[in-house]
Amino acid sequence: VYRSLSRQAADRMQRLDELGHIATLVDAGLMVPTRLVAGVDEGIDIEGASSTMLQHDRIEVMSYCYEWPFALFRDAALVTLEIIECCLAFDCILKDATPYNIALYKGRPVLIDVLSIDDYENGAPWEGYAQFCREFLFPLLLSVHKKIDIQDFLRGSLNGMSIEVADGLFSFGDIRKTGVLKHVKLQAMFQRSFRKSDFNAKRSYHESHYGKEFILANVRGIRKILNKIAPSTADSTWIDYTDSHSYNADEEAEKMVFVQSMLESYKPGIVIDIGCNTGVYSRIASKIANSVVSLDFDAACIDQLYRQVRRDNIENIFPIVANMLNPSPGIGWMLRERASLFDRIRGDAFLALALVHHIAITGNIPLENFVEALSVMADCGVVEWVDKSDPMVETLLQNRRDVFDHYSWGHFKHVLEQTFNIEKVTEIGGGRRRLCQVQRKRG
Amino acid sequence: VSILFFAGLILPLSVKPAYAYLDPGTGAMVLQLLLGGIAGILLVGKLYFVKIKSIISKLLGRQTRDQAAHEIENRNKNSGNN
Numbered sequence: 001v002y003r004s005l006s007r008q009a010a011d012r013m014q015r016l017d018e019l020g021h022i023a024t025l026v027d028a029g030l031m032v033p034t035r036l037v038a039g040v041d042e043g044i045d046i047e048g049a050s051s052t053m054l055q056h057d058r059i060e061v062m063s064y065c066y067e068w069p070f071a072l073f074r075d076a077a078l079v080t081l082e083i084i085e086c087c088l089a090f091d092c093i094l095k096d097a098t099p100y101n102i103a104l105y106k107g108r109p110v111l112i113d114v115l116s117i118d119d120y121e122n123g124a125p126w127e128g129y130a131q132f133c134r135e136f137l138f139p140l141l142l143s144v145h146k147k148i149d150i151q152d153f154l155r156g157s158l159n160g161m162s163i164e165v166a167d168g169l170f171s172f173g174d175i176r177k178t179g180v181l182k183h184v185k186l187q188a189m190f191q192r193s194f195r196k197s198d199f200n201a202k203r204s205y206h207e208s209h210y211g212k213e214f215i216l217a218n219v220r221g222i223r224k225i226l227n228k229i230a231p232s233t234a235d236s237t238w239i240d241y242t243d244s245h246s247y248n249a250d251e252e253a254e255k256m257v258f259v260q261s262m263l264e265s266y267k268p269g270i271v272i273d274i275g276c277n278t279g280v281y282s283r284i285a286s287k288i289a290n291s292v293v294s295l296d297f298d299a300a301c302i303d304q305l306y307r308q309v310r311r312d313n314i315e316n317i318f319p320i321v322a323n324m325l326n327p328s329p330g331i332g333w334m335l336r337e338r339a340s341l342f343d344r345i346r347g348d349a350f351l352a353l354a355l356v357h358h359i360a361i362t363g364n365i366p367l368e369n370f371v372e373a374l375s376v377m378a379d380c381g382v383v384e385w386v387d388k389s390d391p392m393v394e395t396l397l398q399n400r401r402d403v404f405d406h407y408s409w410g411h412f413k414h415v416l417e418q419t420f421n422i423e424k425v426t427e428i429g430g431g432r433r434r435l436c437q438v439q440r441k442r443g
Numbered sequence: 444v445s446i447l448f449f450a451g452l453i454l455p456l457s458v459k460p461a462y463a464y465l466d467p468g469t470g471a472m473v474l475q476l477l478l479g480g481i482a483g484i485l486l487v488g489k490l491y492f493v494k495i496k497s498i499i500s501k502l503l504g505r506q507t508r509d510q511a512a513h514e515i516e517n518r519n520k521n522s523g524n525n
Binding site for chain 1 (some may be wrong): 454466468469470471472474475476477478479480482483486487490491494
């Protein structure tokens with residue numbers, strides 16, 4: 001990936017590079033590997049731009065903050081703060097503080113917008129603090145203290161959460177909770193008092209001759225807050241799914257062997273694990289495929305997967321909170337600023353294990369449309385059929401009228417064969433479940 | 444009646460866009476000032492003192508017509524910069 005630079009930016013980057021600062025940030029795992037190259041050498045010539053370009057390592061799978069679990073979102077915030085600390089040490093600072101400048105690279109969140117590193121003029125305030133609050137701190141605090149789904153909120157708001165909204169959502173009694181008094185209530189009070197006054201806070205700050213140690217103190221204070229807060233995962237019904245599903249150990253082993261043999265025969269580059277739960281099969285796939293995109297609508301499951309992936313240093317799993325019944329749309333300018341999930345992610349193989357009943361029965365989506373979605377995701381894969389006789393489906397049907405006459409193996413097989421060749425089928429648990437290895441028909 | 448109704452709708456709208464020019468980060472900047480220690484606390488305290496003083500003087504009706512006219516003139520000068 002190349003990035004063209006204005007002459008001014010090129011000078012700045014060259015200076016950072018010569019002083020070794022880019023290498024410092026990359027080596028610390030805070031920034032995507034970045035090199036300065038000459039456009040001519042790479043066969044690129046853009047009019048009006050500097051001849052120097054930036055070359056970045058590719059981000060295999062792009063996900064946005066409204067698809068991140070809590071732990072990843074918090075890590076992204078911590079990385080942003082760490083970069084600011086690092087930068088201040090060599091008299092630079094981050095101009096912006098937005099999660100859209102952070103991406104998952106080799107299992108860790110890193111800065112991808114290298115150009116947001118700017119010179120720090122002594123005595124200047126941290127200009128990005130307000131943005132950091134709107135786009136990182138307030139959503140995180142509200143997620144922990146008020147159990148607000150950050151994914152849903154951020155999907156609807158490109159610029160995070162305004163101080164006024166954050167202030168309105170916290171009551172006065174919340175001031176005893178971590179981070180609320182200073183960063184929300186006090187800030188909101190100042191905002192109310194001075195937003196309309198002629199008082200120029202920025203000029204006053206400059207005139208007060210504060211050094212960068214004041215910014216450092218604030219940054220460290222926020223880091224402390226972020227390290228203290230943690231969400232409760234007790235509410236998720238899915239987190240203990242692996243212990244509560246309707247399989248016995250033998251059947252589970254059989255399923256693993258089936259999935260593994262598909263992966264070994266197709267050797268896919270990117271596997272999309274749709275409805276991955278806590279990612280048992282994603283981890284199997286990660287040993288064979290280049291990258292695995294793990295999708296699940298349950299944020300607590302994805303949160304757990306992300307934390308395990310980090311702990312075990314797995315570099316090629318991308319955990320994404322995504323609901324197949326309502327995946328991320330395109331948002332922002334012309335709906336193209338942030339691409340929709342389907343425009344962004346395409347795999348070489350899919351895993352759709354124990355998924356069909358949630359789409360067809362819970363979501364009331366016809367099987368034809370379910371198969372269409374699979375074919376959009378990848379050309380081959382494993383899809384599991386879960387019959388009405390399966391206890392999990394029985395549970396789903398307990399509280400609703402069974403209007404799903406077409407929900408049968410015969411019909412599913414018929415629909416599947418419209419698009420795919422079924423190359424292999426294995427019955428598990430006496431036909432309660434069937435694993436199908438499929439490949440798209442040619443022509 | 445309908446004209447009044449529309450005027451009622453449009454008037455507040457015509458006032459509101461001015462907020463688009465308000466800095467959403469003023470509170471954040473003042474908070475950073477405050478975090479600067481005793482000097483910051485004193486400065487923010489002074490700001491509030493000025494605010495309270497102006498409210499009191501308004502309540503007491505001290506603001507003469509001359510002062511008001513002067514203020515309007517100043518504001519016009521300032522808004523010319525935007």
